[in-house]
Amino acid sequence: ECGRISLPTPTVHLGDPITASCVISPNCSHLDPESQILWKLGTELQPGKRQRRLADGRQESTITVPRLSSPRVLLSCCVRWGTSLQILDQAEVQAGYPPATPHDLSCLMNLTTNSLICQWEPGPDTHLSTHFTLKSFKSRGNCQTQEDSILNCLPNDGQNHCSIPRRDLLLYQNMSIWVEAKNALGTSKSPQLCLVPMDVVKLEPPTLWALAPSPEVAPPQPGCLLLRWEPWKPSLYIEQKCELRHQPQLGEDSWVLVGPLLSQTLQYELCGLLPSTAYVLQMRCTRWPLPGQWSDWSPSLTLTTAQR
Amino acid sequence: ECGRISLPTPTVHLGDPITASCVISPNCSHLDPESQILWKLGTELQPGKRQRRLADGRQESTITVPRLSSPRVLLSCCVRWGTSLQILDQAEVQAGYPPATPHDLSCLMNLTTNSLICQWEPGPDTHLSTHFTLKSFKSRGNCQTQEDSILNCLPNDGQNHCSIPRRDLLLYQNMSIWVEAKNALGTSKSPQLCLVPMDVVKLEPPTLWALAPSPEVAPPQPGCLLLRWEPWKPSLYIEQKCELRHQPQLGEDSWVLVGPLLSQTLQYELCGLLPSTAYVLQMRCTRWPLPGQWSDWSPSLTLTTAQR
Amino acid sequence: PLGPTSSLPQSFLLKCLEQMRKVQADSTVLQERLCATHKLCHPEELVLLGHALGIPQPSLSGCSSHALQLTGCLRQLHNGLVLYQGLLQALTGLPPELTPALETLQLDIGDFAINLWREMEELGVAPAVPPTQGAMPAFTSAFQRRAGGVLVASNLQSFLELAYRALRSFAKP
Numbered sequence: 001e002c003g004r005i006s007l008p009t010p011t012v013h014l015g016d017p018i019t020a021s022c023v024i025s026p027n028c029s030h031l032d033p034e035s036q037i038l039w040k041l042g043t044e045l046q047p048g049k050r051q052r053r054l055a056d057g058r059q060e061s062t063i064t065v066p067r068l069s070s071p072r073v074l075l076s077c078c079v080r081w082g083t084s085l086q087i088l089d090q091a092e093v094q095a096g097y098p099p100a101t102p103h104d105l106s107c108l109m110n111l112t113t114n115s116l117i118c119q120w121e122p123g124p125d126t127h128l129s130t131h132f133t134l135k136s137f138k139s140r141g142n143c144q145t146q147e148d149s150i151l152n153c154l155p156n157d158g159q160n161h162c163s164i165p166r167r168d169l170l171l172y173q174n175m176s177i178w179v180e181a182k183n184a185l186g187t188s189k190s191p192q193l194c195l196v197p198m199d200v201v202k203l204e205p206p207t208l209w210a211l212a213p214s215p216e217v218a219p220p221q222p223g224c225l226l227l228r229w230e231p232w233k234p235s236l237y238i239e240q241k242c243e244l245r246h247q248p249q250l251g252e253d254s255w256v257l258v259g260p261l262l263s264q265t266l267q268y269e270l271c272g273l274l275p276s277t278a279y280v281l282q283m284r285c286t287r288w289p290l291p292g293q294w295s296d297w298s299p300s301l302t303l304t305t306a307q308r
Numbered sequence: 309e310c311g312r313i314s315l316p317t318p319t320v321h322l323g324d325p326i327t328a329s330c331v332i333s334p335n336c337s338h339l340d341p342e343s344q345i346l347w348k349l350g351t352e353l354q355p356g357k358r359q360r361r362l363a364d365g366r367q368e369s370t371i372t373v374p375r376l377s378s379p380r381v382l383l384s385c386c387v388r389w390g391t392s393l394q395i396l397d398q399a400e401v402q403a404g405y406p407p408a409t410p411h412d413l414s415c416l417m418n419l420t421t422n423s424l425i426c427q428w429e430p431g432p433d434t435h436l437s438t439h440f441t442l443k444s445f446k447s448r449g450n451c452q453t454q455e456d457s458i459l460n461c462l463p464n465d466g467q468n469h470c471s472i473p474r475r476d477l478l479l480y481q482n483m484s485i486w487v488e489a490k491n492a493l494g495t496s497k498s499p500q501l502c503l504v505p506m507d508v509v510k511l512e513p514p515t516l517w518a519l520a521p522s523p524e525v526a527p528p529q530p531g532c533l534l535l536r537w538e539p540w541k542p543s544l545y546i547e548q549k550c551e552l553r554h555q556p557q558l559g560e561d562s563w564v565l566v567g568p569l570l571s572q573t574l575q576y577e578l579c580g581l582l583p584s585t586a587y588v589l590q591m592r593c594t595r596w597p598l599p600g601q602w603s604d605w606s607p608s609l610t611l612t613t614a615q616r
Numbered sequence: 617p618l619g620p621t622s623s624l625p626q627s628f629l630l631k632c633l634e635q636m637r638k639v640q641a642d643s644t645v646l647q648e649r650l651c652a653t654h655k656l657c658h659p660e661e662l663v664l665l666g667h668a669l670g671i672p673q674p675s676l677s678g679c680s681s682h683a684l685q686l687t688g689c690l691r692q693l694h695n696g697l698v699l700y701q702g703l704l705q706a707l708t709g710l711p712p713e714l715t716p717a718l719e720t721l722q723l724d725i726g727d728f729a730i731n732l733w734r735e736m737e738e739l740g741v742a743p744a745v746p747p748t749q750g751a752m753p754a755f756t757s758a759f760q761r762r763a764g765g766v767l768v769a770s771n772l773q774s775f776l777e778l779a780y781r782a783l784r785s786f787a788k789p
Binding site: 114140166167170171172173198236237238239289290 | 627630634635638640719723727730731734
Binding site: 350387394399400 | 661662663762
């Protein structure tokens with residue numbers, strides 16, 4: 001072993017100083033044991049090192065880099081050898097920040113994937129490899145008492161969302177959820193959410209249809225439209241309310257909201273519209289009267305009202 | 309246990325007969341031990357069964373289905389119970405064919421995935437779950453002697469190709485490769501290929517460019533085009549020859565082939581074309597003089613010849 | 617304990633009814649799969665086998681319209697759910713194409729039993745000792761598991777149908 005760098009820690013706060021030492025050993029073949037040790041930071045030779053001979057005859061050089069200003073720095077311990085500069089050892093120093101507190105944690109129960117999907121804001125870049133873990137436990141009452149072991153949900157690298165599978169959930173009981181961020185400089189925890197999975201269920205939008213006039217169905221009045229809709233099939237067991245919004249296809253009119261509406265209607269006449277005008281219609285539903293999240297708006301249905 | 313069907317084999321040749329027996333046990337609660345056993349094939353009651361009492365008092369019924377004409381049949385052993393027909397046991401009989409010999413086995417060495425990709429024709433549908441395995445061993449000379457253990461490459465379900473990864477290959481040595489097909493009615497083997505992976509290397513096409521006139525490059529003669537091309541970067545270490553083909557953009561003329569050409573040319577004048585005419589050009593290359601497979605034709609380059 | 621004509625907290629009742637509909641939907645899916653893949657579409661063809669296998673059917677006498685009694689009905693409903701958890705557990709080993717449907721049903725029934733028990737505790741009507749599943753039938757062949765699946769799913773539907781009607785009547789007037 002010709003040279004060995006030692007660092008107090010391979011990771012420091014960005015902007016903090018770091019002191020390193022390098023010891024060169026006398027029994028390194030071809031090396032003049034009295035050589036002067038030189039330091040390179042990246043590719044730049046560094047001033048300001050102190051060299052001394054240790055009791056056992058080895059040479060030790062110590063250097064303090066006042067301010068680490070880039071997240072990745074290579075420190076090299078070198079000696080002159082003839083006309084060339086020889087690298088004997090190299091160490092990577094990482095500089096960054098401890099993880100900020102993850103915030104804006106929110107969760108939705110997805111009935112398609114049958115999982116509770118939570119997402120959060122990670123906070124500013126720490127320049128260090130930072131791992132996020134979504135943690136949770138089931139609880140009675142308002143999440144003060146922990147009922148069972150803490151569950152860890154590991155997001156894929158670089159992603160700020162995680163899905164807790166159905167088998168780890170009690171859909172109608174409280175659970176406490178938070179995010180933990182961890183890197184070499186520390187750990188931080190988001191505020192805890194206390195929620196019941198089914199109370200944050202987000203449904204898929206209902207399906208809207210035009211109701212073709214038929215013997216049983218009289219044609220719509222002027223300025224009216226005939227519609228029907230059905231909730232998203234996998235949510236049939238959930239009592240819901242829905243909202244309809246419409247606006248003329250042309251022009252700048254804003255949406256007009258109609259609701260609350262039943263989640264299923266075989267025939268609905270929407271009136272108060274301009275005659276022989278094309279309207280764009282959308283609908284969304286939410287679990288009700290039990291709590292839930294509004295679905296996205298359904299794809300648009302474009303219908304034209306009857307003439308006067 | 310009220311009733312138990314036994315079959316000589318759960319899988320038979322399509323078109324063959326099958327004989328099954330069902331034994332009903334006297335200690336089946338609520339069941340009259342003298343009941344007449346009835347058979348259903350799918351949902352159809354079947355005639356032609358023989359029933360006898362066994363020495364131990366159990367009733368046994370045997371039925372022979374003359375010809376199984378569909379690949380999957382449900383046989384039910386039933387008894388009358390009051391006014392209803394009760395199912396006591398059910399067995400699924402599969403009918404199909406032993407695997408045909410896989411044919412048209414061919415392999416290409418892919419330098420992008422760094423694997424030997426082999427594909428084959430599986431032969432007619434056997435109606436049975438049939439598993440294909442690509443087998444190979446490294447060999448000296450012409451694959452008569454096996455050098456090391458047989459390697460199994462398992463294709464994804466339903467796929468008729470498999471990739472042997474780089475770490476299992478000696479790129480410049482012979483290997484013997486064949487496909488084995490196996491289902492409940494038998495096994496079959498394709499003819500063996502004996503090949504050297506690099507001798508079936510298939511390169512990616514070269515890249516064709518127009519050569520813009522510049523101080524160093526005189527503008528092309530009428531009826532000529534100025535081109536340059538470069539081989540696919542990962543194949544730079546491979547000696548290659550290339551071919552160019554061209555045809556007028558409009559009209560029905562067939563391709564005109566120009567070759568062999570070097571795999572890399574900084575400036576090439578293609579003449580003998582119609583003046584002020586748009587031509588479509590494509591190029592492909594192959595390892596040469598060592599054996600290899602032609603690359604696909606490159607994407608088209610469209611250039612217009614100079615006026616007279 | 618609650619009187620015979622007491623009513624249930626609205627929020628609990630709504631969640632209870634929703635869960636019942638969810639379990640019924642799950643069990644319909646299992647029945648449809650058994651019918652599609654194994655042509656076992658009629659539970660009435662398997663009654664004899666059901667008797668022979670000894671598939672128990674829990675009582676809901678406390679929930680019947682002419683003897684409606686809230687505490688008794690809730691306890692019987694919970695006992696029934698625990699029993700069906702056991703029956704579904706005994707069906708483990710059904711073919712892979714049925715596993716997702718069976719697992720969803722097992723999870724949802726498990727959830728429902730826990731919620732009901734906790735609510736009964738809060739209402740002060742939970743028995744001192746939680747019920748146990750008792751002896752379960754042994755399904756010794758692939759066919760018996762499939763037939764058992766049809767019978768258990770069908771019995772569960774009727775069980776929940778009766779319980780659903782009873783609970784609706786406990787809603788606040």
